[in-house]
Amino acid sequence: MPSLHRSAAIVGAYEHPTRKSPDKSAYQIQAEAARGALAEAGLTIRDVDGFMTASRQGMQAAEIAEYMGLNPKMIDGTNLGGSSFLAHTARAAAAIAAGYCEVVLITYGETPISIGRAIGTGGSDRQNATPWPESFETPYGLIIAASYANVASRHMYEFGTTSEQLAEIAVTTRRHAGMNPGAMFRDPMTVADVVNSRMIAWPLHLLDCCVISDGAGALVVTSASRARQCKTKPVWLLGVGEGLAHQSAGHRDYTTVAAAQSSPRAFAMAGVTHKDIDHLMVYDSFTITVLTTLESLGFCKKGEGGAFVQGGRLGMDGQYPTNTDGGGLSNNHPGMRGIFLVIESVKQLRGDFAGTPRQVKDCKLSLCHGTGGTLGTRHSGVTMILGRD
Numbered sequence: 001m002p003s004l005h006r007s008a009a010i011v012g013a014y015e016h017p018t019r020k021s022p023d024k025s026a027y028q029i030q031a032e033a034a035r036g037a038l039a040e041a042g043l044t045i046r047d048v049d050g051f052m053t054a055s056r057q058g059m060q061a062a063e064i065a066e067y068m069g070l071n072p073k074m075i076d077g078t079n080l081g082g083s084s085f086l087a088h089t090a091r092a093a094a095a096i097a098a099g100y101c102e103v104v105l106i107t108y109g110e111t112p113i114s115i116g117r118a119i120g121t122g123g124s125d126r127q128n129a130t131p132w133p134e135s136f137e138t139p140y141g142l143i144i145a146a147s148y149a150n151v152a153s154r155h156m157y158e159f160g161t162t163s164e165q166l167a168e169i170a171v172t173t174r175r176h177a178g179m180n181p182g183a184m185f186r187d188p189m190t191v192a193d194v195v196n197s198r199m200i201a202w203p204l205h206l207l208d209c210c211v212i213s214d215g216a217g218a219l220v221v222t223s224a225s226r227a228r229q230c231k232t233k234p235v236w237l238l239g240v241g242e243g244l245a246h247q248s249a250g251h252r253d254y255t256t257v258a259a260a261q262s263s264p265r266a267f268a269m270a271g272v273t274h275k276d277i278d279h280l281m282v283y284d285s286f287t288i289t290v291l292t293t294l295e296s297l298g299f300c301k302k303g304e305g306g307a308f309v310q311g312g313r314l315g316m317d318g319q320y321p322t323n324t325d326g327g328g329l330s331n332n333h334p335g336m337r338g339i340f341l342v343i344e345s346v347k348q349l350r351g352d353f354a355g356t357p358r359q360v361k362d363c364k365l366s367l368c369h370g371t372g373g374t375l376g377t378r379h380s381g382v383t384m385i386l387g388r389d
Contacts, residue, residue, distance in 0.1 A: 003269050004090060004093045004094060004097065004237055004239075004240060004269065005237075005238055005239060005269055005270065005271070006224065006236050006237070006238065007093045007094075007096065007097045007224070007237065008092065008093035008096045008097070008221050008222065008223060008224065008227075008236075008237055009221070009222060009223075009224060009227035009234035009235060009236050009237070009389075010089070010219055010220065010221055010234070010235045010236075010237070010342070010346050010386070011040070011041040011043075011220050011221075011222050011226075011227050011230040011231075011232050011234055011235075012036075012037035012038055012039075012040045012041035012043070012218065012219060012220030012230075012232065013037060013040070013217075013218075013219055013220075013235075013342065013343040013346035013347060014033050014034075014036030014037035014040060014217060014218050014343070015033070015182070015215075015216075015217045015325075015332075015340060015343050015344075016029050016032055016033045016036070016109065016215060016216035016217060017182050018214050018215065018216070019113075019182070019184045019213045019214060019215065019332055020113050020114055020213065020214050021111060021114055021214050022111075022114040024111070025111070026055075026109045026110050026111050026216070027063070027064055027067045027109070029109045029111070029214070029215075029216035030053070030064060030067075030068075030107045030108065030109035030216045030218070031064075031067060031068050031107075032216070033107060033109060033216040033217050033218040034068060034105055034107050034218040036218065037105070037218035037219060037220045038105070038218075038220060040220075040231065040232050041220050041222075041230040041231055041232055042229075042230050042231035042232075043103060043220065043230065045068060045069065045070065045105075047103045048070060048072060048103050048104070048105045048220075049072050049073045049074075049101040049102060049103055049104075050072050050073060050074045050075070050076075050092060050095055050096075050100065050101035050102075050103065050104035050105070051064075051065050051070050051072040051074075051075050051076075051104070051105050051106075051107075052075070052076040052077070052078070052085075052088040052091065052092060052104060052105070052106045052107075053077060053088075053106065053107045053108060054077060054078060054079040054080070054084035054085065054088070054108065054336065055077075055079070055108075055110065055336075056079075056110075056335065056336075059077065060077065061075050061076065061077030062075070062077075064107065070105075072101065073100060073101045074095055074100045074101050074104075076088060076091055076095075078091070079372075080370075080372040080373075080380040080382070081336055081371070081372020081373045081379070081380060082283050082285070082336045082337050082338045082370050082371050082372040082373075083242075083283070083338050083369075083370030083371055083372040083380045083381060083382040084108075084336060084338055084370070084372060085106055085108055085217075085219070085336075085338040085339035085342060085370070086240070086338050086341070086342060086368055086369075086370040086382035086383075086384045087242060087370075087380075087382045088106045088219075089106065089219065089221055089237065089240075089342060089384060090237070090240040090242075090382070090384065092104035092106065092221040093221060093237050093240075096221065096222065096223050102222060102223050102226055103220065103221075103222045103226065104220070104221045104222070105218065105219075105220055106218065106219040106220075106221065106339065107216070107217070107218045107219075107339075108216060108217055108218075108334075108336060108338075108339045109215065109216030109217070109334070110214065110215065110216075110334040110335045110336070111214040111334070112212055112213075112214065112334060112335055113212050113213050113214050114214050137377065142377075143201070144374055145200050145201040145204065145209065145286075146201040147374045147375065147376035147377055148201070148204060148285070148286045148288055148289065148374070148375050148376060149200075149201035149202060149203065149204045149288075150254060150376045151254050151255065151288050151292060151375045151376045152166065152203050152204055152208075152286075152287075152288040153202065153203055154254040154255055155254075155255050155288065155291070155292065155303075155305075156203060158255060158303065159255075159302075159303035159304075159305075159306065160306070161291070161305065161306035162306060163194075163195045163203055163205070164191050164195060165291075165305075165306035165307070165309060165310060166194075166203075166204075166208055166287040166288060166291060166306075166309075167191040167194035167195050167205075167207070167208070167287070168191060168309050168310050168314075169284070169287040169290045169291065169309050169314070169329075170189070170194050170207050170208060170287050170329050170330075171189060171190060171191055171193075171194065172309075172312075172314045172315050172322070172323075173284065173322075173323050173326060173327040173329040173330050174186075174187075174188065174189050174326070174329065174330045175188065175315065175316075176315075176316065176321075176323060176324050176325065176326050176327070176330075176358075177325070177326025177327070177329075177330035177331050178326075179316075179324075179326075179356070179357050179358040180325050180326045180331060180358065182331070183325070183326040183330055183331040183332075184211050184213050184326075184330065184331060184332055185211065185326075185330045186326075186330070189207065193207060194207040194208065204286055204287070204288065207329075208286055208287040208288070209285075209286055209329075210284060210285050210286065210327075210328035210329055210333040210337075211328065211329065211330065211331075211332065211333050212333060212334075213332040213333055213334055214332075214334055215332040215333070215334035215340070216334070217339040217340055217343050218339075219339065219342055219343065219346075221237075232350065233349075233350045233351075233388070233389045234389050235345070235346045235349045235350060235386050235387070235388060235389070236386065236387045236388075236389065237384065237386060238269070238270035238271075238272070238365070238385045238386060238387045239265075239266040239267060239268070239269035239270025239271070239272070239383075239384070239385040240265070240266050240269060240382065240383065240384045240385070241261070241262035241263060241264065241265025241266035241267075241268075241269070241382070241383045242261075242262050242265070242380070242381070242382050242383075243258035243259065243260070243261025243262035243380070243381040243382075243383075244258055244261070244378070244379075244380055244381070245257055245258040245261070245378065245379055245381065246377070246378035246379075247377060247378065254375075254376060255292055255295075255302065255303075256292075256295075256296055256302070257289075257292050257293055257296045257371065257375055257379070257381060258296070258371070258379055258380060258381025259293050259296035259297045259369055259371075259381045259383060260296040260297075260298075261381065262369070262381045262382055262383040263296070263297045263298055263369070263383045264298075265383070266367075266383040266384060266385050267298075267385070269385075270365075270385040270387075272365060272385065274297075274298055274299055276364075276365055277320065277365050277366070277367050277385075278321075278360060278362065278363045278364055278365050278366065279320075279321050279322075279324065279345065279348050279349075279360045279363050279365070279366040279367070280294075280299075280314075280320050280321065280322040280323070280366070280367050280368075280369075281322070281323060281324075281325075281341035281342070281344050281345050281366065281367070281368040281369070282294065282297075282322055282323060282341075282368075282369050283328070283337060283338065283341065283369060283370050283371040284323055284327040284328045284329050285328055285333070285337075285371065287329070288375070289371060289375060290309070290322070290323075291305040291306065291308075291309060292305065292375065293369055293371065294308060294309070295308075296381075297367070297369060297383065299320065316357065316358075316360065321360045323344075324344060324348060324358060324360060325340065325343075325344040336372065337370075338368075338370035338372070338382070341368040341369075341370060342368055342384070342386075345366035345367075345368050345386050346386065348360050348363045348366055349363055349364070349365075349366055349386060349387065349388040350388065351363070351388075363388065364387060364388055365385060365386070365387050365388075366385070366386050366387075367383065367384070367385050367386075368383070368384045368385075368386065369381065369382070369383045369384075370382045370384075
């Protein structure tokens, strides 16, 4: 992949405040998020000449563009699940560098809690007779939560990881949510609260699982020259890498995730090391997602994740403050959460929370990693490193 290092900047990053909006459609909250991100940058919808989004439903990119009155020069509806919007950011930078467009709007929004759609508790809605990979799994009742539970139990078997160590991730994330007025759940909790919560799929308890919420977000990516004219401090794309993990004809390593492929490429493009990173946003559909991702990203050796997440290392005053918005475990999770990872990274790098306990001290470099799909079967991974101006 050609280097995208500092080829573009994020100049708008807006998270819609809703966690439940039965009176609004998914399109409406996306449009409201888009308006917020453009306003931050001092731009309007008329400045947008590139548009990207992803959803589970059909040709939403075209439909949402029409809803917002957009006629862009380029449009992208690539769906990689939860990592889609990190990939979109890289594709936006590439399109800008190639001269396709100059201002790219990226949006996402869904309303699962308002429409009563359970995420992660049901099987595939595709026909089992269809000749595709899940047709060999769905008949056995493998739901998403159970697939992640398989990864967790395998990690425990191989490396001695404990439920208490996984619970440390949920507790730390909840502590961060307590600093975010918009987070869905903010009340403090303990390791005991997590391990004593209802079992969902052994060994994962209720509080090891992400919340289900409505939500929307938007990003504005533009050229280096245009970024200097915007109202906000630009946040630069320094490095990005993509990866894909799957069953590999039955030879899958359950405890290695796609981050092992994507992170070396991102670090090489950014020209930085793990010790340089000040802040982490790691997809947290379940606690085990964070633990295995940290290992595969290279922040600790494989099998050492359990010990790594203990002792406050992921807290605000720790070595790697992680998921500082409260994450999918406590803040929000409408279904594909990757856009919110980027939004929080941008805000931390701009210093939006300066003077409050939520601001990471002297935050210069932030790493985001999105996961799309399902650990234990097949999933995408996109690692992105962002830097402040």
